[in-house]
Amino acid sequence: xxxxxxxxxxAKEIIIALIVGFGFGxxxxxxxxxxxxKIVNVYRFTDLAVLKFMLSAMLVGMVGVYALEWAxxxxxxxxxxxxxxKQLGGGxxxxxxxxxxxxxxxxxxxxxxRGQLDYLIPGIGGMLTGALIYGFxxxxxxxxxxxxxxxxxxxLPELWGLSPFLSVYVMALVFFLVLYVLAKTGWRxxxxxxxx
Amino acid sequence: xxxxxxxxxxxxxxxxxxxxxxxxxxxxxMWVAGHPVGASGAFQSIAxxxxxxxxxxxxxxxxxxxxxxxxESEQADEAFWGTEETNAAETADExxxxxxxxxxxDExxxxxxxxxxxxxxxxxxxxxxxxxxTVAKEGLEKQFTFFAYISPKGISWMVWMLLGVFxxxxxxxxxxxxxxxxxxxxxxxxxxxxxPQVWKRWLIVFVGGIVIIVAAGISGGCTSGLAIAKGIxxxxxxxxxxxxxxxxxxxxxxxxxxxxx
Numbered sequence: 001x002x003x004x005x006x007x008x009x010x011a012k013e014i015i016i017a018l019i020v021g022f023g024f025g026x027x028x029x030x031x032x033x034x035x036x037x038k039i040v041n042v043y044r045f046t047d048l049a050v051l052k053f054m055l056s057a058m059l060v061g062m063v064g065v066y067a068l069e070w071a072x073x074x075x076x077x078x079x080x081x082x083x084x085x086k087q088l089g090g091g092x093x094x095x096x097x098x099x100x101x102x103x104x105x106x107x108x109x110x111x112x113x114r115g116q117l118d119y120l121i122p123g124i125g126g127m128l129t130g131a132l133i134y135g136f137x138x139x140x141x142x143x144x145x146x147x148x149x150x151x152x153x154x155x156l157p158e159l160w161g162l163s164p165f166l167s168v169y170v171m172a173l174v175f176f177l178v179l180y181v182l183a184k185t186g187w188r189x190x191x192x193x194x195x196x
Numbered sequence: 197x198x199x200x201x202x203x204x205x206x207x208x209x210x211x212x213x214x215x216x217x218x219x220x221x222x223x224x225x226m227w228v229a230g231h232p233v234g235a236s237g238a239f240q241s242i243a244x245x246x247x248x249x250x251x252x253x254x255x256x257x258x259x260x261x262x263x264x265x266x267x268e269s270e271q272a273d274e275a276f277w278g279t280e281e282t283n284a285a286e287t288a289d290e291x292x293x294x295x296x297x298x299x300x301x302d303e304x305x306x307x308x309x310x311x312x313x314x315x316x317x318x319x320x321x322x323x324x325x326x327x328x329x330t331v332a333k334e335g336l337e338k339q340f341t342f343f344a345y346i347s348p349k350g351i352s353w354m355v356w357m358l359l360g361v362f363x364x365x366x367x368x369x370x371x372x373x374x375x376x377x378x379x380x381x382x383x384x385x386x387x388x389x390x391x392p393q394v395w396k397r398w399l400i401v402f403v404g405g406i407v408i409i410v411a412a413g414i415s416g417g418c419t420s421g422l423a424i425a426k427g428i429x430x431x432x433x434x435x436x437x438x439x440x441x442x443x444x445x446x447x448x449x450x451x452x453x454x455x456x457x
């Protein structure tokens with residue numbers, strides 16, 4: 001069996017990919033996600049821009065994709081197994097790296113676009129190296145994760161036994177309330193760095 | 197019109213506005229392109245070029261080739277990295293994926309592949325003279341399977357999208373006057389905490405980059421591909437990931453910043 005190549009795309013798909021990416025990168029830079037302090041300060045709770053940015057994106061995105069799904073325009077066929085250790089553990093490891101260097105895979109590329117060579121060379125380079133290392137660790141990691149309980153592929157509506165509409169409504173309300181409170185109170189921790 | 201230009205030239209937007217833009221982009225991505233947004237998968241499909249070289253070797257099969265090359269498969273299916281929804285219906289490469297699924301289904305961790313593909317279906321052996329084929333190196337069969345089928349090499353859709361991310365961010369920075377080629381981050385805070393040494397920043401970023409991608413591999417996506425793209429579809433996995441991020445992130449920041457946390 002020969003290995004497989006994933007690079008057969010036609011011009012139209014490539015142009016759409018570039019446009020989607022362009023909007024994504026533009027939003028990331030305008031939100032400040034291409035800057036070290038913006039990302040790290042959400043973990044110090046001294047600047048909650050990351051949280052506000054992500055929650056707004058998820059609010060709009062959730063309503064949008066569920067509306068389009070309801071209209072029959074898109075289909076949700078993604079199958080994601082919920083495995084507590086896999087996603088929580090992976091997220092915990094991810095948080096360490098993200099708080100240390102102030103970037104994640106998407107913002108590493110966006111940060112490189114601002115001309116920051118530390119994002120371009122060790123950032124993207126380290127991530128490519130990490131991807132290679134992950135491939136070599138893959139059998140060990142998947143064997144390890146296989147011993148934990150798999151909660152199946154249910155999404156929140158099935159899990160809660162609510163209709164998709166009600167689930168989106170509940171989640172949208174929660175996101176909106178959090179965003180509203182954050183915007184109204186402007187709450188954030190005192191930044192000790194700025195006081196020195 | 198003038199207002200729009202003014203907005204485009206601003207350094208920072210309110211995070212709510214920028215977030216709404218990202219939300220719209222995430223919806224358009226699924227609607228128009230049929231792919232959810234994501235980033236970490238692109239790193240995997242580029243790294244697979246090297247991974248494949250390191251885990252495979254050429255061999256001339258004796259007599260009929262075991263399985264013919266999947267020459268007619270038109271499109272790669274990046275099922276593992278989260279785009280399985282797009283190609284689920286048109287898995288022309290069922291033979292390829294069938295194998296990969298069979299390899300992994302017993303582990304059930306990567307159940308996604310197993311469920312999107314049909315049972316393995318052996319192709320008739322090639323009728324031509326034996327040609328050298330790429331096979332796994334001994335002891336690295338599972339790694340080879342990963343680089344060859346589960347997260348295959350290629351300039352995938354996500355790689356093109358990331359090129360767009362690079363150009364979009366660059367355009368935004370040029371418009372706001374923030375574009376500048378530097379060896380250090382555009383942030384004074386790093387220097388306040390870690391000092392001005394370039395090697396230190398580069399070394400920590402390199403190590404941190406490895407940690408981040410290995411973590412994304414474990415959880416099945418990153419902030420964009422899992423937290424946002426799966427989160428808007430209400431997959432519980434995305435919310436577990438976000439909780440995980442916010443458990444260790446503050447601890448790490450506290451360790452690094454100590455009394456200045």
